[in-house]
Amino acid sequence: MTADSGADVVDLGKARSARTESADPTADQSADRAPHGSAGESSDSRPDTPVSESDDDRPVMVDSPEPTGPGLMDRIRAAKRRDVIPAWARSKPEFLDALGWLAGHTGHSLAFHAVRLPLYAGTLAARAPVGVARFIGGSLRWVADAEGEPVRLAAVRREDAADYLKLSRQRDARVRMRGILFTLALIVGPAAALALYVLAPGWLLAVAVAATVAAFGFAGAPADRPVITRAVVNAEVEKLTSTIVERALGALGHAEINKALGKGGDGIKFPAPITRDGPGWRADVDLPYGVTVADILDRRERLASGLRRPLGCVWPEPVPDEHAGRMVLWVGDKALNKVPPAVWPLAKNGAASLFKPLPFGTDQRGRRVDVTLMYDNLLVGAMPGMGKTFSLRTPLLAAALDPLAELLVWELKGTGDLDPIGKKVAADYGSGPDDATCAAALDSIRYVHADLERRAKVIASLPKDKCPENKVTPALAGNRSLGLHPLVLAIDECQELFANETYGKEAGALCTAIIKRGRALGVILLLATQRPDRDSLPTAISASVGMRFCLRVMGQTENDMILGTSMYKNGIRATSFTRSDKGIGYLAGAADDPQIVRTYYVDNPAADLICDRARQARIKAGTLTGMAAGQTPERRETADTLLDDIAAVVPGDEPKVWSEAVVDRLAELRPEVYGPWAEMEPKAKAEQLTTALKPYRIRTQQISRRIDGERVNKRGIVRADITTAITERDKKRDAS
Numbered sequence: 001m002t003a004d005s006g007a008d009v010v011d012l013g014k015a016r017s018a019r020t021e022s023a024d025p026t027a028d029q030s031a032d033r034a035p036h037g038s039a040g041e042s043s044d045s046r047p048d049t050p051v052s053e054s055d056d057d058r059p060v061m062v063d064s065p066e067p068t069g070p071g072l073m074d075r076i077r078a079a080k081r082r083d084v085i086p087a088w089a090r091s092k093p094e095f096l097d098a099l100g101w102l103a104g105h106t107g108h109s110l111a112f113h114a115v116r117l118p119l120y121a122g123t124l125a126a127r128a129p130v131g132v133a134r135f136i137g138g139s140l141r142w143v144a145d146a147e148g149e150p151v152r153l154a155a156v157r158r159e160d161a162a163d164y165l166k167l168s169r170q171r172d173a174r175v176r177m178r179g180i181l182f183t184l185a186l187i188v189g190p191a192a193a194l195a196l197y198v199l200a201p202g203w204l205l206a207v208a209v210a211a212t213v214a215a216f217g218f219a220g221a222p223a224d225r226p227v228i229t230r231a232v233v234n235a236e237v238e239k240l241t242s243t244i245v246e247r248a249l250g251a252l253g254h255a256e257i258n259k260a261l262g263k264g265g266d267g268i269k270f271p272a273p274i275t276r277d278g279p280g281w282r283a284d285v286d287l288p289y290g291v292t293v294a295d296i297l298d299r300r301e302r303l304a305s306g307l308r309r310p311l312g313c314v315w316p317e318p319v320p321d322e323h324a325g326r327m328v329l330w331v332g333d334k335a336l337n338k339v340p341p342a343v344w345p346l347a348k349n350g351a352a353s354l355f356k357p358l359p360f361g362t363d364q365r366g367r368r369v370d371v372t373l374m375y376d377n378l379l380v381g382a383m384p385g386m387g388k389t390f391s392l393r394t395p396l397l398a399a400a401l402d403p404l405a406e407l408l409v410w411e412l413k414g415t416g417d418l419d420p421i422g423k424k425v426a427a428d429y430g431s432g433p434d435d436a437t438c439a440a441a442l443d444s445i446r447y448v449h450a451d452l453e454r455r456a457k458v459i460a461s462l463p464k465d466k467c468p469e470n471k472v473t474p475a476l477a478g479n480r481s482l483g484l485h486p487l488v489l490a491i492d493e494c495q496e497l498f499a500n501e502t503y504g505k506e507a508g509a510l511c512t513a514i515i516k517r518g519r520a521l522g523v524i525l526l527l528a529t530q531r532p533d534r535d536s537l538p539t540a541i542s543a544s545v546g547m548r549f550c551l552r553v554m555g556q557t558e559n560d561m562i563l564g565t566s567m568y569k570n571g572i573r574a575t576s577f578t579r580s581d582k583g584i585g586y587l588a589g590a591a592d593d594p595q596i597v598r599t600y601y602v603d604n605p606a607a608d609l610i611c612d613r614a615r616q617a618r619i620k621a622g623t624l625t626g627m628a629a630g631q632t633p634e635r636r637e638t639a640d641t642l643l644d645d646i647a648a649v650v651p652g653d654e655p656k657v658w659s660e661a662v663v664d665r666l667a668e669l670r671p672e673v674y675g676p677w678a679e680m681e682p683k684a685k686a687e688q689l690t691t692a693l694k695p696y697r698i699r700t701q702q703i704s705r706r707i708d709g710e711r712v713n714k715r716g717i718v719r720a721d722i723t724t725a726i727t728e729r730d731k732k733r734d735a736s
């Protein structure tokens with residue numbers, strides 16, 4: 001081949017062998033060591049590209065020798081600014097809280113000492129004679145310049161005449177001067193005392209005597225027994241330092257951390273100074289490469305031991321915006337579960353609006369955490385006895401204090417934990433795990449589901465300027481004629497309903513629909529469960545809830561079922577709470593990142609008083625309805641008409657029909673009753689009919705049909721079973 005461009009055509013085979021024979025072996029080695037993607041490698045992979053010697057031999061530098069990265073301006077811009085005024089001073093409630101605490105502290109100290117004043121007076125009087133003796137002795141020593149005595153004696157011992165003479169002269173001058181002052185004091189003092197005794201008013205005399213006695217009393221006090229004792233004893237909390245954090249991390253037994261802390265390791269990095277943050281210390285830590293915050297959470301107990309603090313004081317947290325190794329370690333002065341729970345801000349007075357943030361609890365630093373219930377739903381989950389009902393009670397009480405909100409409350413444990421709200425404020429209420437309560441709860445859910453339709457139609461019919469975002473606004477909710485007021489459906493121990501053989505499926509399907517569509521329509525669903533598994537909490541519900549609060553749970557599945565998928569993996573672990581962490585949980589969905597919250601403690605007697613207030617507000621606003629107003633809610637008895645309805649939709653010439661077809665026909669006949677059944681999956685439809693027919697002892701069976709030449713088997717009913725059951729029922733009715 002001829003090359004007319006002036007370049008050479010290289011025979012690669014020859015060029016390679018020439019290179020192997022090169023006199024400079026290091027060049028080859030470095031080419032071999034060239035990182036992946038170097039020119040050496042690419043020339044091999046593109047055999048027909050002409051390569052120059054230099055291209056082939058020299059590895060590409062992946063790390064530039066020039067310092068690269070953000071310039072000064074970029075670094076300044078990217079720097080995180082620390083608060084000019086600390087967060088507690090900017091937040092009104094926290095500031096008031098701090099002021100209140102200071103006032104309380106001062107008041108306590110004053111009261112403490114005021115009570116002890118007689119004791120102090122007695123002690124001072126008793127010690128005053130010793131004080132007088134010490135005063136006289138001290139004065140005489142001063143006049144005689146006793147403090148210079150040892151130096152003069154030393155001069156005598158050294159037989160240093162010059163020094164001794166100097167010191168003696170100085171002493172003589174001093175003694176003369178002090179003697180005059182002392183004599184003057186001896187004349188003026190008693191004279192002044194006599195004048196005071198004769199001329200001064202009684203109170204001045206008393207003050208003077210008290211002051212003198214007190215002064216002599218203090219002077220006469222032994223050094224180890226002060227007169228005034230301390231009103232408060234400061235709990236000594238060790239300051240958190242980087243050394244302590246490193247010591248604790250080193251005690252976790254994690255290989256990577258130990259490597260980093262060992263000889264030649266990179267150590268642990270602290271991207272920000274360790275500071276005071278609320279009633280505790282905050283350390284921002286960059287864990288060694290490859291170590292994640294989840295690794296530390298797994299060893300929280302060991303970390304607490306390494307820090308020498310109770311477990312409830314130690315709160316390592318991931319920082320979602322940062323890399324997986326950035327940890328914020330907050331170490332409280334007191335264990336979170338030992339700090340008395342804060343008082344619910346609405347406990348004594350105040351009204352609420354579901355459109356505004358409502359107080360739900362406090363974080364580890366004692367800062368208030370709010371939740372906005374409107375346009376959202378809440379799921380609470382935990383092991384039994386960890387504070388689920390308490391967590392549900394506060395949002396419900398807040399809803400009760402919004403006179404516009406209609407409350408439907410179902411407490412399926414049966415202990416009457418929500419009695420005050422249910423009986424005094426709620427439009428519909430039931431308590432108990434029995435079938436009758438579950439049926440009534442389902443009826444309530446059906447009512448809410450049906451109301452969704454009505455609300456959607458009302459919103460669709462409104463002019464755009466009144467409802468620009470096609471959702472309920474505070475103004476629309478306040479317009480009573482529209483019926484778009486907030487509707488709150490709360491179910492405590494909802495697993496009792498969802499796992500109920502007869503009502504569970506329908507309740508699950510309806511609640512899923514309510515969660516999905518209710519948000520914009522002003523419907524709020526609050527659920528609490530102690531069994532967050534697939535059977536007790538439909539996955540569609542756990543996947544669609546906006547706000548989640550997870551108290552202590554046992555494992556990853558429950559954790560993720562309540563807080564959301566991958567939360568456990570990301571270090572949000574409610575499994576790390578202990579038995580005594582009652583009311584403490586992870587709240588996800590209320591702010592950008594999940595946070596640890598301790599709920600307010602409002603027990604039943606306190607709730608009772610709050611509900612009295614809520615009831616009065618409702619009576620005044622004319623919004624007390626349903627059960628609380630003494631009306632018995634209408635329960636729709638689906639069961640009574642089911643057989644007749646089936647007989648009506650299955651004509652006599654159809655001896656056997658598939659269940660899903662029956663459900664579709666039933667929904668056409670009575671959409672308000674069977675509509676939700678028809679919205680289910682085909683298989684669930686059939687199961688729903690099977691369950692509904694169980695109380696009549698009618699069983700569904702496999703029915704085979706030929707469709708497009710193929711045999712298809714599905715569950716269905718035999719019409720004769722229905723008619724027989726109707727005949728028997730009618731006979732019984734006639735007999736009775």
Ligand SMILES: Nc1ncnc2c1ncn2[C@@H]1O[C@H](COP(=O)(O)OP(=O)(O)OP(=O)(O)O)[C@@H](O)[C@H]1O
Pocket residue numbers: 341382383384385386387388389390391413530582583584598599600601
């Ligand atoms: N915020 C809180 N602070 C302190 N203690 C709390 C708090 N919340 C709940 N508790 C305590 O936890 C106990 C259990 O609370 P609660 O009845 O709400 O639990 P639960 O999870 O609903 O129980 P169960 O599963 O049996 O229904 C209460 O008796 C209460 O003393």
